[in-house]
Amino acid sequence: MTNLVTLLTESARARGDGPAVRQGETLLTYARLDDAVARFARLLRERGVRPGDRVAMAVPNVVQFPVAYYGILRAGGVVVPLNPLLKARELAFVLGDSRPGLVLASPSCAGEVEEAARRTGVAWLTVGTTQWERLLRDTEPESAVAERADDDTAVILYTSGTTGSPKGAELTHRNLMTNALTTARTVLRISRDDVVFGGLPLFHAFGQTCALNAALGSGATLTLLPRFDPAEALRIMARDKVTLFLGVPTMFTALLHSGTADGSGPQDLRIAVSGGASLPVETLHAFERRHDVVVLEGYGLSETSPVATFNPPDGPRRPGSVGLPVSGVELRVVADDGTPVRTGEVGEIVVRGENVMKGYWNRPDATSEVLRDGWLHTGDLGRVDADGYCFVVDRKKDLIIRAGYNVYPREIEEVLHEHPAVAEAAVIGVPHETHGEEVTAVVSLRAGARAEAEHIRDFVKRRVAAYKYPRVVRIVDALPKGATGKILKRELSADR
Structure with missing residues (x-):
């Protein structure tokens, strides 16, 4: 049996009284967490969830996240994590595509989730603290763990390229189990004495594998921060004696700008990890000097x-x-025809191994496009040196990473085209000192139409999550195009 929940159940068996998850003044031991998970699994079973059924959850980094996440897995369900910052129209697409039997919502996003659930006919349940405690108190624990095969889907993570709708990457129990254990044992060397900082969004793969699953699968303590704030992060790291910090480059920059001149910052860090985007070398060295810790970078999707x-x-x-x-x-790094390039040459990064998804949910065409002969074609450009070290050079895709969050231009362009005055639109990322990249929209207007840039910006702001809308809107007479009529985004980027 491969069920991913065994990461937790085995740790609970080994150290039931040990601290598992902390959020503020709330601390769950492994025994209490395992009991809550078992009760939640029973609650789901009573609501009709059966092995293989999908259950969506829009929950931030609070203690309810691991309870719901592992409870779904224990019941044999498939977790569909949702970004709690999404608006109803965005949530509705994912719910309509994945067709879960139930969607769980934190009170902070219950209104948007309820609207999306009503649009799609999906049942929903709010998991606020009061309701949560009552539901679990009145539910008996589920003694059994549902049996799942290695290749059964455990989690569907919705992601997207620059064209088309979001796609659900199907990650199996084996995918996630092996990746978490490899990360914990051979990369980060996590032990039960470690305290792992849980400020990365747990609905994202980075936070799920490297923080949640790696920490709890090792018997370590995970201390949660619902929404990243540098001052609060430094306070938590000092209070809880955090030994392992995981973050994206913008978090490292924000922590450096917050400063720890009074000596109140973290004193127990043994390692820091950066992912999600390239970390500027100057930032890496500055963070290491400030906190006397080694910073390691990794890569993945x-x-x-x-x-x-x-x-x-x-x-x-x-x-x-x-x-x-x-x-x-x-x-490997390959040319356009799939043949490996010479050492040091730039090509597309392709990956093969036990960590690679089995495909995109209900998207066989999209799956065959990226999975070829067992290799995942990442769409990223890179090179490998003589010693096998990989360097990411650029993206073939136009994905924008703003403050660690992925923003897909096509999605924002679709919203811009809904504005009655907009004729054409292109969304690009431009360098930003603290956010890494900033979302910028360049639009042309319909003949005879009038609109202010601020009005167009606010139009998008009302329809997408706060991190997605373009802070800058430029109105031009016409967008540059190539011979085929395709908008030339590279010219827009060069003319910012």
Whole structure:
């Protein structure tokens, strides 16, 4: 039996009284967490959830997240994590595509979830603290763990390229189990004495594997921060004696700007990990000097569970590199025809291994496009040096990463085209000092139409999550196009 929930059940058996998850003043031991998970699994079974059924959840980094996540898995269900910042129209697409039997909502996003659930005919349940405690108190624990096969889907993570609708990457129990254990044992070397910072969104692959599953599968303590704030993060790291910090580059930058001149910052860090985007070398060195800790970079995608490469904790580390393939993973750099390029040459990064998804949910065409002969074609450009270290050079895709969140231009362009005055639109990412990239929209107006940039910006703001809307809107007479009529985004980027 491979069920991913055994990461938790085995840790609970080994150290039931040990601290598992903390959020503020709330602390759950492994025994209490395991009991709550078993009760939640029974609640789901009583509501008709059966092995293989999908259950969506829009829950931030609070203690209810691991209870719901592992409860779904224990019942044999498939977790569909949702970003709690999404608006109803965005949630409705995912619910309509994945067709879950139930969607769980935190009170902070219950209104948007309820609207999306009503649009799609999906049952929903609010998991606020009061309701949560009552539901679990009145429910007996589920003694059994549902049996699942290695290749059964455990989690569907919705992701998207720059064209088309979001796609659900199907990650199996084996994908996530092996990636979490490899990360914990050979990369981060997590032990039960570690305290792992849980500020990465747990609905994302990075936070799920490297924080939630790796920590709890190792008997360590996970301390949660519902929404990242640098001052609060520093306070939590000092209070809880955090030993392992996981973050995206914008978090590292924000922590550096917050400062710890009074000595109140973290004193117990043994390692820090950056992922999600390239960490500027200057930022890496500055963080290491400030906190006397080694910063390691890695690389991966939702489709790779996500860890594909990492700088080794003991071997030579190369700033600017995302390291070597982790155990069980192969990486190549190939030309457009799929043949490997020479050492040091730039090509597309392709990955093969036990971490690679089995495909996109109900999207066989999209699956066959990226999975070819067992290799996942990432769409990222990179090179590999003579020692096997990988360097990510650029993206073939136009994905924008703003403050660690993925923004897909096509999605925002679709909303812009809903504005009655907009004729054409292109969305690009431009460099930003603190956010990494900022979302910028360039639009032309319909003949005779009038609109202010601020009005167009607010139009989009009302329809998408706060991190997605373009802070900058430029109105131009016409967008540059190539011979085929395709908008030339590279010219827009060069003319910012």
